[in-house]
Amino acid sequence: PLHRSTVGALLASELGWKFYDADDYHPKENRMKMEKGIPLNDQDRIPWLCNLHDILLRDVTSGQHVVLACSALKKTYRDILIRGKNGAPLKSGESRKEEKPAEVQLLVVHLSGSFEVISGRLHQRKDHFMPPALLQSQFDTLEPPSPPENFIQISVDKSLSEIIAVIMETLKMK
Template sequence: MAAPGAVLVMGVSGSGKSTVGALLASELGWKFYDADDYHPEENLQKMGKGIPLSDQDRIPWLCTLHDILQREVASGQHVVLACSALKKVYRDILIQGKDGAPLKRDESGKEEKTAEVKLLVVHLTGSFEVISGRLLKRKGHFMPPELLQSQFNTLEPPSAPENFMQISVDRNPSEIVVIIMETLK
């Protein structure tokens, strides 16, 4: 696989995606996006009330994130995205857009597939106990700790043929970034 144009730092709420993602982007000199910043207001309200998001809630949000990745990578910008991306179908949308890579017409009217985003998936893994302990210490975040179990229930860890690596959240964020950077070399 060619070098990824983007790195997705994924995992359940409280796994350290935003911290690791921002640190990694800073070390690499890449642009950083936190998927949480792109949730529509309705999603934030639902989660704030302790209601897990459905696929219908997530798909438009994931399409927006795909469009951002696509635009940045097409312009030659490398990107780190922190996003829960709990299911394989969600990661597929981030890479290909909805319904696989959408068709677009070139000048002559012929349909052509838009390029997929080359993505390295970094899955931050940890036990329910460790991550719920972290969430309980976190202040001012819209994600109530009660929703963590629904995230673990939804989680489909990445597997072949996805381009991925798994790193335990037992390490500190700097160590995690070093491991990711070694993999990118």
């Protein structure tokens, strides 16, 4: 079944880029929460996303192109992937040092599908740590990318080869 890590891994191998699955980088506490069916909140996700930003930045700075499979559900999460903690919303009374943050150039590939389709696929997967009940909370949190974000949206109803072809075409034009 089609999943962001399947798409990401295949895309990376087609492009000869490095592949990361963001799920591998969750701290143990996050993993335990998800296994118990407790949705993650921003406090759980922000350090995880900041860490992913650092990994992406390190690779990109060394000239390495990267594909990251990640459930970056909200715009603020995608901002953190691009800007690190400078992308995170400020807490009240917090101020930001005005150094120019190092940014990662990101093309967001939004694999979109209905709750029913994605839920049906999760039920077929034996290996996944996410209980389907958590899926509803992800749909509730989801902010699909919109301009001025740099993104493309592709339906998960397409075949894997179609999805890869669309992404490759888009990258050629960028």
